[in-house]
Amino acid sequence: MNYVKLIAPAKINLVLAVGEKLPDGYHEAHTILQALALHDTLEIRSFPAEPGAGLSITLKCESSNMIDQLTIDQEDNIVYKAATELARALDRAVDEEIHIYLAKQIPFEAGLGGGSSDAAATLKGLSALWGVDPLDPAVIEVAAKLGADVPFFLYGGCAYFDGKGDHFVHALEPRKGFLALIRPEGSGVSSKEAYERFDEAPEYPAPGVIQEVAGCMQASEVTPWNNLTSASLCLKPELQEVFDLIEGSAKANAQVLCGSGSAVAALCNSYEDACALSTEARKHGFYSRVTSFASVGAEVLKQY
Structure with missing residues (x-):
């Protein structure tokens, strides 16, 4: 297998209860997150690379005409960071080229979790290509490191998180409508x-x-x-x-x-x-x- 296509849904916080600031600079947070039908789409392809070349990642991102275009370097995109962090966490030492195409529909800086969802989709897609359980503790740890909302998108639906808003507690029956x-x-x-x-x-x-x-x-x-x-x-x-x-x-x-x-x-x-x-x-x-x-x-x- 060398190709995987995924959706990365938006979310809303049905509840966001922010608490006190913690010593590490983050905040205690209790939140109920609910996925939405609005979504981005990712396509990930894996190609063999020259011996000794190691891992290389190429990211192409396009946005719909309803939202602003992303104008950041690929190395600063959370999708790129998700791929490199997962490879590092898994000690993956394979000569390969990973090509990622991201089609954006979710506006950024809107609180809809688009970047976090894209990161989770990247983790899940690469897990599929690399034969790893997407809920493997190593994947969950990478997700939490990338951002508080990222782990939610590995579960989806509706769920309650505590800690810094990144610790899964239990699922809820999703809302309809x-x-x-x-x-x-x-x-x-x-x-x-x-x-x-x-x-x-x-x-x-x-x-x-x-x-x-x-x-x-x-x-x-x-x-x-x-x-x-x-x-x-x-x-x-x-x-x-x-x-x-x-x-x-x-x-x-x-x-x-x-x-x-x-x-x-x-x-x-x-x-x-x-x-x-x-x-x-x-x-x-x-x-x-x-x-x-x-x-x-x-x-x-x-x-x-």
Whole structure:
């Protein structure tokens, strides 16, 4: 086998409860993550290389015309880092060329986990090519090293994580239905800056909130909540216009900031309501996309 094609879904945090800053600079976090049907696509090919050449990785990335193009060097892309870190963790000493093609549909700096999902899909795809269980402890360790959200996409569906938001606790029955993703135009919100702003005036979750979150076994039971919202609003005040639009609409039954933003998820009662709200958002000059909840993670579509 030398070819694998995968999907890398977006996510929302149905709950993001950020706690105190830890000695290593990260934060305690309890989160319920839910996968979405909106996804990126990856194709990974393996070719033999000249003896002694070692491992080389070539990454090509293209974005749809609905989102901004990525303009970073391949070595700085989390997909490239995922491939090199996994090879290092597995002590892989094979002369081969890995070619990765990434087709982006998920906007970046939106809190939708696109980069993390792409990294997880890379880990899962290379695990398939290299004959490794994608839930092998070594793969999970690499995933957590790459980012707090990356391990979730190896599981998918809906799941509760604690620790730094990277420790899998248990799965939940995924939510069903439709939502409109809405974000202001322009630059997104940096997670690093959002957490720094949060630390200036932290709003820690009450112990009862954590107990309630930990006890949920069905995503439909979860009341959406995110205590990074105030910090992200300080960094991108235009988000308030999105919240006001959703709040004033009869099409949404709940809304929640996606991660640190800048996208807001408006949960709707029907596909028709989600489309109507998305259309209204675009009239206001916002990016908007209708999608649905999904029960998958980074998944292999085809391999040979």
